[in-house]
Amino acid sequence: MTFFLHPVLPLYIPQDVDMTAVKAQVATSGVSAPPDAMPGLLGIVNQAHAEGLNLKIVLLDHNPPNDTPLRDISTVVGADYHDVTVLTLIPRVTLEAGEDIAKTGNPTVSAQHFLNELNTPEFPWTGLTIVLLIGVLAAAVGTRFLQLRSKRSATSPHTAEASPEESDQGA
Numbered sequence: 644m645t646f647f648l649h650p651v652l653p654l655y656i657p658q659d660v661d662m663t664a665v666k667a668q669v670a671t672s673g674v675s676a677p678p679d680a681m682p683g684l685l686g687i688v689n690q691a692h693a694e695g696l697n698l699k700i701v702l703l704d705h706n707p708p709n710d711t712p713l714r715d716i717s718t719v720v721g722a723d724y725h726d727v728t729v730l731t732l733i734p735r736v737t738l739e740a741g742e743d744i745a746k747t748g749n750p751t752v753s754a755q756h757f758l759n760e761l762n763t764p765e766f767p768w769t770g771l772t773i774v775l776l777i778g779v780l781a782a783a784v785g786t787r788f789l790q791l792r793s794k795r796s797a798t799s800p801h802t803a804e805a806s807p808e809e810s811d812q813g814a
Contacts (some may be wrong), residue, residue: 655711660703661721668718669699669729676702676750683751691758697724698758701731702750722802 656662668675673688684700691698701716717729732750 656715656719657707657712659705660712660716662716664720665701665716666720666723669701670723673698674700674702675720676700677704680750684754687751687754687758694758696758697727699724700730700750700754701729703731703733706733730754 665675670687672681673692674681674684676684680702684702688698688700699720701714701720707713713731714731717731720731721727723727730753732753734750748784
């Protein structure tokens with residue numbers, strides 16, 4: 644029995660999504676979308692390219708039953724490019740979409756929000772981590788220093804040797 648290893652495509656892309664057409668449109672313009680949404684989305688893709696981001700956008704013309712196909716479509720489209728971000732959008736606006744700035748119901752606004760989020764500076768977690776590590780190290784060293792100092796004072800020669808008067812009184 645011989646097994647061949649080959650890449651596994653995502654598990655769920657709806658049958659009514661023509662991935663060949665989607666990939667062809669993305670290869671041509673960077674966007675696969677219905678004609679009425681193309682101009683706005685092309686503007687977002689061009690803005691992203693001007694800012695050094697390789698962004699591709701796919702807008703489905705219908706809503707799949709869940710969001711899983713969005714990830715899978717992005718994965719398939721992105722496999723053809725090096726260092727690319729693929730944003731796949733749908734027309735539906737749901738309650739959960741309020742938690743995600745990239746889901747507004749307007750594909751151009753959603754893509755703009757997504758691009759803005761990519762360009763927003765992140766919190767300097769590395770700097771915070773370094774400061775916290777230095778603080779913890781300083782606290783550990785300080786605690787050890789105080790511990791050794793108190794141990795030395797407890798066993799210092801002045802307290803270890805009793806004065807001659809004290810020993811005479813005890814006898």
